[in-house]
Amino acid sequence: MGRDTEERVWSRREIENLIAEGRKVIIVDGKALKVDPWLPYHPGGDKAIMHMVGRDATDEVTALHSAETKGKMMKFTIGRIEEPWVNFRPPIQGGKFRLINDDCPGKSDMSSNQSVSDTISSGTATPTSSSSEREFILDPRLRQRKPAADASSISSVSEGDDEATLSLKQEQERRLMEDLNIYPSLDLATQQNVITKYRELDQKLRDKGLYECNYSAYGWECFRYCTFAALFLYFLNTGWYKLSATFLGILWHQLTFTAHDAGHMGITHNFVADTFIGIFIADFCGGLSVGWWKRNHNVHHIVTNEPDHDPDIQHLPFFAIDQKFFKSLYSTYYDRVMEYDRFAQFVIRAQHWLYYPMLCFGRVNLYRLSWEYILLGQAPRKGIAAWHRYAELLSLTLFWVWYGYGVVYKSIPTVEDRIIFVLISHVVPMPVHVQITLSHFAMSTSEVGPAESFPQRMLRTTMDVDCPQWLDFFHGGLQFQAVHHLYPRMPRHNLREAQKYVIEFCKEVEIPYAVYGFYEGNKHVIGRLAEVSKQAAIFKECQRYCMENPGH
Template sequence: MSDSLELLQTQEDQKLLIIDNKVYDVTEFHQEHPGGSQVLLTHVGKDASDVFHAMHPTSAYEILANHYISDVPSTVSTGDMKAFAQDIRDLRDHLSTQDYFKANHLYYFYKLISTLAICFVAMLLLYRYGQESTTAMVFSAFLLGLFWQQCGWLSHDFGHHQVFGNRTWNNVALIFLGNFCQGFALSWWKNKHNTHHASTNVNGHDPDIDTAPVLLWDEYASAFYYGGLSTDTNNNKPTTATNQNRPSSVIDRFMAENVLPYQTRYYFFVLAFARASWALQSVLHLLQVGAINQSTPLRIYEIGCLFLHWVLFLSATIGWIDGVHHQLLFVILSQSFAGYFLALVFALNHNGMPVISPDQAESMEFFEIQVITSRDVKMGWIGNWFMGGLNYQIEHHVFPTLPRHQLPVVQPMVEAICRKHRVRYHTTSFIQGTLESLESLALAQKVARKLIKKST
């Protein structure tokens, strides 16, 4: 399929892809794609049928039709679809006819109210006792961090259009929860997260595993990152890497040689900065790239909500807490608590699972990649609440638009299909999953140390 599609790409660098045996030209559209440009570019020249159906509502078919250019030429063969992928498609069709993809709005109303209640309690504590009790201030920071984490899971649900059939209402709720409540820019998250779903754990394509120079998650990343540290025979010093992701500056080179080889030692310390880092990246994305959504009212709404979040957060911190040192402590603690609550869950989703090279991904089915690169985590009801349904990561990646409350119902169905076709379905505990992530970091740092020795 990919070889034949490359023949279609020779016409003035057209960006073509195939969906359901029809060819579509996204050369101009990819810049306007509501889910971000990169997610389309990762599938140019490929059959994108499964990822399209997994990520889009029915309304997207109307937009898609505007870019149709032809049916698949007779010289292009769709090949033999794997029985596993076909069984997953059949399950998706069955779930759709049985209304599994229709959300229970009462459930999400409860989730919204109960999540906002955490913020209310946190702010009430700060308002009543922030100027007289350090303990109350710390507990308020803890609750606020938890609120941001739970808002993250709700934002995720709305971002995947799990709740409303109307895409606009999902975006309105997403911007409120993401921009106003969390201080994250919707556009940054959409672009990054949709690309992650389209190319999960594919080296060089998935932005979620591209965390250098802070963390390297696998031997592929180490080999790629340290590929720029070759020895210059003239001065016997590491040369500057040509790739922007490799160590090129003095600081990057220092990190590469003296910090990254010991990443397991500082891993848990780094997690505290996760939320602050993501919030900063999202704001910079909005300023430098702009909003994805082409609707002017939604763009204004997004920017306004993000601005209001930080104005209100800083106003409450300064107005309700006595003393600059306590104010700084509250900011640091609230951001750090949220960082830990978010990152500890994110690390369990895919880190420590197989990382696939782009060449390997070309020969694999979309659903196969989603299953073998994801991890389910066995949790009780408290754990399920804390992880926001992401402990059913395999089911979520196979059916991203499936409402959260349906994931535990569908889980045995997906596992049964994997067992039938002997596709690796990995389930573990919270602690064991964390240890697997640490083992992956340890392997990457061992490779880093060996490459450093070779470059010196």
């Protein structure tokens, strides 16, 4: 990076022009980075980068990468930017960009790339209550929601909308206004204060050593894993196949947490070492691709709970947690339309009843996604992660050799016992799927806009689960999802300690901190699924009425 490049100052309009030309420009630490060459090399996939184009990605980059990796990114610097920076909506999210040659006299610099919610985000029409009126409530059940502001001022309905579509849009606007009334204002000054306090807390947590791995805790983890593995093998060899399958399922459930740690480089903090650990645990021991998980999970951490973009809530035809799915939503992650067909309509109408039964077989879907990732070329083919695809292909194959052939086929004599063994071993880890969905399904899915800061977005869309400390091993750190989303590279055994500092941060910046007990959280999720199910029935009835009465 030459001195001329370092001194070059880019205006927001010039950055917009670069993006309009197809360049992938992100902002990190006040510098513009043109990362087009990095897309095929990024170990976490290209989608995560695409969601940062035109945005200040400083907090996302810092949260998800080591300082060493962040330093390497700076070689893509093309200059500095005019500050304060106002985020664009990335092209992958529908943002529109103009070439400089397209400028017209009297056309505002802010006229492009703004949606309804972006206009609110600029601070000119933010209907949030004053900070003196807003309260920090630890438990969302106790939060006194204020009457939502008049949504008519941001109505995005069109004359051609039928009653069903109009009803959906009104519900989305109601939820958006509710969020805007509860959370801090989206004006630049307020959000910059949230960011400043968030970064100060990050440094405080580092100074307290909470980014350092507690290896003694992993000693107990390994002892637990070895115990479950030994019991699985013992009962397998003695013919107690149901007990054997149970302990294998428990082992898979527990190993998931360490695979999650390794995927975030939260164990050794070394890319190669943690990748080896992740591949061994996830691929060889569990039959699931850690590379697929990284690609999926990185996007989830950036666009959490956004129906169009977050793959962790895109579960049609089995689940819908937002009314957007009723209109056959286009997934920017899967690059396809998620059809709200007749089968989906039937399942969604009963999703609150089917939630737990379907999660019992969630692992089967992960097998499919893992092999698609490996065989369809979604894994990085260049750079430091190029070898991952081959290591994972070998490990996934070996998993089916030891599990499918060695255990199920060779060690269990009858077909009936084999079927029962497979079912039990796959149903027992079901709680991990509950734990994953629990932290997000009941939270906000509103599309607030690019003005919202990273920490506020994470706390708006994620909740923690309250449990006694002795049960931490069962939840595996997933009970501290709000803390984890703020600081994803922090080792999970330190999350409980970090939680008290996050609570203080939330009080200071007046962001509600969502926490439920495990039972209450499940109840809230089922309630959300039931609510959407009911709305699906209403939507269907509206559609039927519109078809029968086209003139009304």
